[in-house]
Amino acid sequence: MTESLTTENVTVTFDGLTALSKVDLSVPKRSVTGLIGPNGAGKTTLVNVLTGFQAPTAGRVTMDGADLGAKPAHKIRHLGIARTFQSGRLFSDLSVVDNLEVTGVGLGLSRRKASAKAVEMLDWMGISSLAERTAGGLPYTDERRVAIGRALMLEPKYLLLDEPAAGMSAEEADDLSRLIARIVSEIGCGVLLIEHNIGMVLKTCDDIHVLDSGKIIEVGPPAVIKASEKVRHAYMGTQVETEGEVL
């Protein structure tokens, strides 16, 4: 049995409007899977399905072979699926280290152990200096990094990153790329990277899924996605005239 977080034939409709249509997506452990697609393609809905936030109208979600079904939000995290949001959504009144500790105590650790883990995690991410800062006052990129650290507490099996590089400079995006590589190699997570920064996705991911209008239109390693006519079409709207590489 392969270890992965998988959707099988997932369809989601809202009042007759189809947001996702028969989507098969697999996030294997110890690898980075990319999810790209134009705005409104259904990426966020798909993440919501993967985290139990949105029940699929049809199809199912499995983790390491077991059916996830509909579960309350905290159960999903207890099972080992963590996610981050486009905006950091830190607890702005708490300190950075307390933000990480929330995950620790939420998952059942004592305060002392949660605190030790949080300090360890900040150190692993190289942001120990932020520990006592109030999360509300952090600059944008630090906020993202803290949010990732918070999600990584107690080593989840799967990590879903929702546009972590939005608004980052090329350099910062490179740092993030390296961090994601470390998350995979050192923690062993299966990472799903949802990103608009196509360059970064091509550089970071082992496999990429392209979603358009609720359907997966292409799957494959970066080279395949780069060459794909369908992907180019989805991104550019019209075809033919586009010369050279769009992506």
Next chain:
Amino acid sequence: MTEIIQIIIDALSLGSLYALGALGIALIFGVMRLVNFAHGDTIAFCVFALLWPSIDAAAVVFAGHLPTVLLIPLILLIGAGLSVLSEIIVFRRFRKANPATMMIASFALGFVIRYFLLMLYSSRPKSINLWESLGESIGFLGARVPLLQIVTVAITLGILGLLTLFLKRSRYGLEMRAAAENFTMARMLGVRANRVIMLAFALSGMLAATTGLILVTQTGTVDIQMGASVMLIAFIATVIGGLGSLTGAVTAGYLIGAASVLMQVVLPLDARPFRDAFVYGAVIVTLIWRPNGLFVARSAKQRV
């Protein structure tokens, strides 16, 4: 000088009562955006637990006869129990309802509790003397002040200290603070919603019990309406303090207490019967000046 000390102690002890009431409301509002109007009736319920149910005019004392070391934990437990039960039986079903619906539900629950008490005890106020020795005055910095006032202030400060310690240092406190700011996010990090909410209700119930005990010791009477007036001021205090901010609720409770006592002193004799009108007038002015309250919780501004 002694007069000033007297006024300060009066203000602090009245403010303490309001602060405890406001805290009971703010704690629950923090975790589930519910303004619990049944809080006042929970206060009354805890006080009535001191008596045996009877519709006689004379009070038949029950828990009120227990030694203090048993009496206080018992009443605290009753407060916590009633509060947790109201969450399990009533509010849990409204978790996803909008705040107005929840508020109406809390009104309804308040009426149920009040009329339950009415049925068992009749509407007549009854007298009961708890800790009579606290009624004595003692010398304090040259002034004569009732011991009860000093005890009220000391107990309140003690509770505030313990609560702060609990929220800052314990794992459940951390979960509550996180949940108060962004409940959805807290749950996604593994925090169990039911546990945090029940804990908030239990704490709020214990605060109601404490408020009730102080009230009944002060007044010596037990009355089914007794929670209502504290509840009203406590609610106003949470609004002025900035809904969602515990510090704000406590500060505003003390401010309203101070304003009441101060007006009692400075208003001309003829105007004193209308003191409350002046206090509420000050409340209105404060809200015009700071519509979101004195302390705006960051969490109140942005919600997922």
